[in-house]
Amino acid sequence: MVIPLTLNQSHVSISKLEEVFGTQVKTIHQEMNKGTSEGADYLGWKNYPNEISLNELEDALKAAKKLRENADLVVVIGIGGSYLGAKAIQDALSPYFEKNSDDPEVLFAGQNLSGAYMKQLLSYMGSKEVAIIVISKSGTTTEPAIAFRIMLEYMEKRYGSSASERIVAITDKSEGALREMAVRSGFTSFIIPNDIGGRYSVLTPVGLLPLAVAGVDIEQLLAGAKKAIHDLSNADIDSNIAYQYAALRTLLLSEGYNVEILASFSPSFETFHEWWKQLFGESEGKGGNGIFPAAVAYPTDLHSLGQYIQDGQRMLFETFVHFAEEAEDCAIPSSKENLDGLNYLSDKTLNEINEVMMHGAMEAHRDGGVPLLRLEVAKQDAYHVGYLIYFFQLSCAMSAYLQGLNPFDQPGVEEYKNNIFRLLEKPGHVIAAL
Known part of the structure; x- marks a missing residue:
């Protein structure tokens, strides 16, 4: 063996x-x-591959099949753990050049704030049939939230009332802006488990759905x-x-x-x-x-x-x-x-x-x-x-x-976010004199 x-x-x-x-x-x-x-509330990843139910896996495969049938291009919106894992595995398991004929092209957005990147992505969509997978626990993380706002406007202008059939949200079970949008608009949705943090989430729907759309064998994964x-x-x-x-x-x-x-x-x-x-x-x-x-x-x-x-x-x-x-x-x-x-x-x-x-x-x-x-x-x-x-x-x-550390928190990332909100004059954040 x-x-x-x-x-x-x-x-x-x-x-x-x-x-x-x-x-x-x-x-x-x-x-x-x-x-x-310490941080045991975020140990859900430890046995998740054994605990994911057959129904959950079948639902993900079913949603992936629908996206693959209806779209030439699927844009996955996310950042950090909502982006890197899926992209890493997709790149590791995909051909270097020509994709398989049955696989839609999977591209990513919301992982940067480049105006040129977004403008060229919108142009590249052209006449292709497009679908969106948006991944965010809260729905308010700045980079993917901006990308989704732009993409949602594009989808609604292009597809009208049927746009919601082309959008899948992966988000919190019951709370947050993206969950509220999914309920209001009727998006197909999947849950980010509450006991799994972003960087440990690639073997949940966060990674499994985009990978299934890309043609990766998620059952073997x-x-x-x-x-x-x-x-x-x-x-x-x-x-x-x-x-x-x-x-x-x-x-x-x-x-x-x-x-x-x-x-x-x-x-x-x-x-x-x-x-x-x-x-x-x-x-x-x-x-x-x-x-x-x-x-x-x-x-x-x-x-x-x-x-x-x-x-x-x-x-x-x-x-x-x-x-x-x-x-x-x-x-x-x-x-x-x-x-x-x-x-x-x-x-x-x-x-x-x-x-x-x-x-x-x-x-x-x-x-x-x-x-x-x-x-x-x-x-x-x-x-x-x-x-x-x-x-x-x-x-x-x-x-x-x-090393005596909690593996599941990231207190250092909040400081730069607070500075950004202050500099962008987000309501509730005071502008400090330079």
Whole structure:
């Protein structure tokens, strides 16, 4: 049987990790399971893939089928956890260029405030048949709320009274502006569970519906997550790689390595880096604490950040994500003239060279004093990506708890929001003299 995910590292023995963190990890594990850990009201993600009902899944698939049949283009409106997870998985599992003929194009809005982006998106819609998925717990988050206001006007002008049939809202069960709009206008709607925060929500309707519309097999995605729940249910570090990863990160932080770089060699995995950065950045970056999450896409970044990683300040460690099995490959042809001197590679493929490049980079960075971790994922498909998503979520929660932090709040984001409301003269916010 192929193991979905393994963790390789040589920084410290597992027995040492068990000695240093074993008791603490077991205590945190038990507290999470009992719902007594800090922020436990937001632990709903922990077993959600097992708890989603057949009816809920069928409703999501049914709604996705309707959107796929009636739209050439589906615009997903959201930001942060309401955007990054779905985009990350879509990019990781979609062809680079031509989409499958039966799949509508899925684009995103509300994740920025660029007037040019929105103007060009509206123009791009053109004569395409359009549908909207709007995702917001409250319906009042500035960026997606503005985007939805613009899109709703567009849809009502174009489709009139039938516009509501082309809009799906994913929002709070009973409260908030978007819930009120959904009830008034008759939008099909799905619920963001109250006990799951945004950055942990990708395996709920927040991610599942847009992904189903994009043609991703969400049943396999959930199956991978369910397998991870089963595999990572043990409280012992020596048999739980999620807890090993969390303990390793905490140990490295204590040794002065306060930057983690997530590295991969698959271009389709780059948006996944962004989801990972939000997950760990918002969960750990508070009160002057936490590991700073950064990312590189190799081999591109070997020609930019590679110099710093190799020879800059020694405050970083690197976690490689590698997919053992690639779906496609491309051979390197032989050249009669061999002006580029590459005929010595003509019996190899691009994936084979990519693999060699990964090992070469890892060896160089290790020799340069960078602690290395490697996550070996069996395959880049829905099942294994679902497994990896859950692995990172559980690792992140444990890692934050080991640092004495609440993984589920984000008090730091409120300050910039208050400043924006003040500067935009939102009612109730006083303008301070500069």
